[in-house]
Amino acid sequence: MINLTINGKEYSVEAPAGMPLLWVIREQCELTGTKFGCGIAQCGACTVHVDGKPIRSCITPATSVEGKNITTIEGIAPDENTLHIVQQAWIEEQTPQCGYCQSGQIMSAVALLNENPAPSDEEIEQAMSGNICRCGMYGRIKSAIKRASAALQASTSNPQLQ
Amino acid sequence: MKKWTRRAFIGTGILASGALVIGVAIRPGNRSSKVAGLIAEEGETVMNIWLKISPDNTVTVIIPHAEMGQGVHTTLAMMLADELDADWSKVKFMEAPADKEYANYVVAKGFIAGNKTFPKFLEETIDGVFLTAVKTMNFQITGGSASVRFTGQQGMRIAGAAAKAMLLQAAADTWKVPVEELKAEKSTISHTASNQTATYAELAPAAAKVKAPKQPKLKSRDEFTLMGTSPARLDIPAKVTGQAKFGMDVIVPNMKYASIKAAPVFGAKVKSVDTSIPSDSEGVLKVLNLENAVAVIAEGYWQAKSTLDRLAIKFESTENDGKSQEDIFNGYRLAMDKALEEESLSEHYQSGDAHSALSRAETVVEAEYQLPFLAHATMEPMNCTAWVHNGKCEIWCGSQNPLGVKAAVAELLDISLDQVTVHNQLLGGGFGRRSETDVIIQAVAIAKEVDFPVKLIWSREEDTQHDVYREATISRMKAGLDQSGNPVAYSHQFLFKHHPPEAADLPYAVPNQLIQFTSPSSFVPWGNWRSVDHSVHGFLTESFIDELAFAAKKDPLAFRKSLTQDKPRFQKVLDLIQEKSDWDSPLPANWGRGIAIAQSFGSIVAEVAEVEVNVEGKVKVHRVVCVADPGFAIHPDGFSAQMESGIIYGLAAAMTGEISIENGAVTQSNFHDYQVTRMNEAPKIETYIINSGNPPGGAGEPSTPVIAPAVTNAIFNATGVRIRRLPISKTDLRVSIRQTT
Known part of the structure; x- marks a missing residue:
């Protein structure tokens, strides 16, 4: 039995040694927003945050993140009725097509903007090239990150929005 | 969600839920008085139901196509809503159940006849021929870039226009005014001279009793209010919050997981595998020799996959064993x-x-x-959840061809089509791959060996090496x-x-x-x-x-x-x-x-x-x-x-x-x-x-x-x-x- 903190909630789960975090999140915690795509950290669909840093949950043993703060796509919005600024930008740019990769894309984008609120095109490409989108929505993902970045800066320069 | 039954779609009338369903007759078929007299039976055969109007004036469009990112749920809903003059802010959609009544005869017709128009007197017969054919073929496919071209143009628009004509007629009859003096806009009908207005919801019960026009008048392009605009796609919000449900995300009570390895050489058979549960494995429930593949069922996918990887499987040799690209x-x-x-x-x-x-x-x-x-490499690896119980089978998957899935499962289990239920989910990419039924067949072959639902998940390796x-x-x-x-x-x-x-x-x-x-x-x-x-x-x-x-x-x-x-x-x-x-x-x-x-x-x-x-x-x-x-x-x-x-x-x-x-x-x-x-x-x-x-x-x-x-x-x-x-x-x-x- 291991104890995990996901989106601020405690979970006690049975996880055999070596079992990747991805399957614990999806099958035992029933948080299916985090996706399985490749199983070898090639596609980024399984991206979650551990203590704020993006990791590939398909190759991360669940036992290695005990006691850490795990955040999934279900846990990034500030509250039930408000979307994260990145999710909002994703809707405004009409970014997803099939949508399967988008949880991972959004988690990578949130991590990028947390580190670097105003990334350049090259910095966006560098941070996002680990996330595959087979529908090829890279242009829209990039635009959405820029939109979110602008919104972020507007909100930090305007204390009323904070 | 309320379970759809075929009965609920037959004829026009008030559903138990209070929603009103409006249908469009698309196949009166034989015009002889003999057939015309059998109205009830004709109703069963000829009605295709594409929209319903709820008491709160919401219009729900029923879409007979799979959403795989192409935005088809939104686009087809727009085509219907525009012809209906519906209030777009109150339009919803739902995907049609995998049922013969939703066979895409318009798609088949489009593929074969292209954009040919037929003389009016022939139109109904031709529609009837295609409807019968695709029902026989279990044809409810999404592909060939056909949804808008055929279902949209020849199904959705006509359904919307016909429903509007029925609503207008109902208003004219109720208010005793000429139908030409009425105006339909944003799910409301008004008559300026007598200063009367009514919502579609208010008129719908009466409208349902109006005979559907067979050749409703469609809008010309300069009359479009929705078509040609880009409203926000209806499927996107759920895709940014992780709430969108793909086949991979289905959770059924008491469900277990399976991993599979097919013979690496196409068409090869399993020569030997020890199907006893390995003593050092955790949570493994069954090892299955499926003749051309080996599957492991376990409490979780990872337990199944890691056990499968450790099995010593031998495959028979085939004439293709030595073949190379050259x-x-x-x-x-x-x-x-x-x-x-x-x-x-x-x-x-x-x-x-x-x-x-x-x-x-x-x-x-x-x-x-x-x-x-070339492989398809959809983002979502192939998967299918199947539950075989009491002579029935339930399937959860994302398919471009849900009626084909239904037919394949019925054939495999030798049960009638009515005993197979397909719950179609969002598709994490299709590109043609999800018009196949190979993974569904495998899932059913596995599930029929146990009495609980099983979710079969292909590894990316399996997905790459056993594509079509x-x-x-x-x-x-x-x-x-x-x-x-x-x-x-x-x-x-x-x-x-x-x-x-x-x-x-x-x-x-x-x-x-x-x-x-x-x-x-x-x-x-x-x-x-x-x-x-x-x-x-x-x-x-x-x-x-x-x-x-x-x-x-x-x-x-x-x-x-x-x-x-x-x-x-x-x-x-x-x-x-x-x-x-x-x-x-x-x-x-x-x-x-x-x-x-x-x-x-x-x-x-x-x-x-x-x-x-x-x-x-x-x-x-x-x-x-x-x-x-x-x-x-x-x-x-x-x-x-x-x-x-x-x-x-x-x-x-x-x-x-x-x-x-x-x-x-x-x-x-x-x-x-x-x-x-x-x-x-x-x-x-x-x-x-x-x-x-x-x-x-x-x-x-x-x-x-x-x-x-x-x-x-x-x-x-x-x-x-x-x-x-x-x-x-x-x-x-x-x-x-x-x-x-």
């Missing part, structure tokens, strides 16, 4: 040579006398092209030019012909054509891959026409224009792309521009790629300009998104896409060796749409066929190297750069 291509060349020698090629198209025109030509250009097998592949092929092309560089003869011999049947047509005005094909045997399973045969012929035709332009010493774009003067839509597309791509402006050294144009699925798409080839021979596609004439884009932003998507999908294939065969099996296994385009490799894409006034064309596929030739033509422009074998990564471009710099 053997396959050599076999193709031999088959082509033999067919040519024996004159056994089938004719695709012939005009004039290509042989004698070639012998008289001033210049003859000849080339052989080669294309590789875009054909690998070779093609031989030959053309003759006269003294002025005008093409006078065109000869093309290709392998395999699937669909659409016109894919190998030459769009250019060349007299004396001979286009032929032959179909050698192949042990590698074939499947529909985005744009199907156009993915092959777009590259062949548009590469070769570029070779001809070069031989004729003409500008490639001007050359194409000169040969399409009988095609005004092509002319407009070429003019616009010339302007938007800055075609005539100079580029830096080692940069090049290439153009390609093709008509597919009713849309004409041209693309200009701008590439740079650096000193290491590495190709970078910086920019792609896309000009499309889809006739009319119902949802322009969605259409542009599809152009972008098709370009990136085709670009991945062009640059690095290759499935190769060694020892009878696929060598690639995951995204590290079946590489796809990533953000840092993606070009900037600009899309321009021409609404030419023609019937709406497809969106999901037509941008894919032309990207590979646009890029290879650009590489030729940059380096002088003509790439005749895909993928591009197989050609060493270093030498060419050293020579030109």
